[in-house]
Amino acid sequence: MAKLNVNGTMRDVDVEDDTPLLWVLREQLGLTGTKYGCGIAQCGACTVHIDGVPTRSCVRPVSSVAPNEKIVTIEGLSPDGSHPVQKAWAALDVPQCGYCQCGMIMAATALLKAKPQPSDADIDEAITNICRCGTYNRIRAAIKVVAQGGNTRSAALAIQHPDGSIT
Numbered sequence: 339m340a341k342l343n344v345n346g347t348m349r350d351v352d353v354e355d356d357t358p359l360l361w362v363l364r365e366q367l368g369l370t371g372t373k374y375g376c377g378i379a380q381c382g383a384c385t386v387h388i389d390g391v392p393t394r395s396c397v398r399p400v401s402s403v404a405p406n407e408k409i410v411t412i413e414g415l416s417p418d419g420s421h422p423v424q425k426a427w428a429a430l431d432v433p434q435c436g437y438c439q440c441g442m443i444m445a446a447t448a449l450l451k452a453k454p455q456p457s458d459a460d461i462d463e464a465i466t467n468i469c470r471c472g473t474y475n476r477i478r479a480a481i482k483v484v485a486q487g488g489n490t491r492s493a494a495l496a497i498q499h500p501d502g503s504i505t
């Protein structure tokens with residue numbers, strides 16, 4: 339049995355102590371935005387925040403998370419996809435297949451909270467997640483859009499804006 343604070347709600351789950359947090363989130367709590375990729379802390383698809391720290395939940399035994407530690411999943415970022423990082427991701431059409439993207443967004447959100455104006459080196463250091471579709475350039479651009487207050491023109495990508503212009 340474990341007691342977890344997930345997206346602001348206390349949840350009781352009946353699982354073995356060594357069950358990875360990822361599977362508790364997905365199978366006990368139905369929070370399927372957090373994905374399984376490698377299971378060995380390499381790909382980052384399973385990234386959630388624990389007290390604001392991006393954490394690979396596939397290798398985190400549920401018993402190692404205390405009830406007072408705040409877990410946030412992609413579902414907890416915003417009720418309607420309106421978090422600035424999610425908005426930048428949508429504006430720049432970052433996802434391809436999408437499988438890695440929830441983990442990417444969680445990693446990017448933590449980075450931007452710690453460093454609101456991250457350098458390329460900061461992004462390289464923080465975003466170690468793997469995307470087999472190769473969306474890395476747009477991820478970098480979307481992070482910079484958030485750092486510029488949501489100004490998509492700062493992305494230097496050929497994207498269509500709400501006024502119809504393309505820059």
Ligand code: FES
Nearest residue numbers: 375376377382396
């Ligand atoms: S599934 Fe956790 S890092 Fe790949």
Ligand code: FES
Nearest residue numbers: 435436469470471
């Ligand atoms: S968008 Fe397909 S794996 Fe990243």
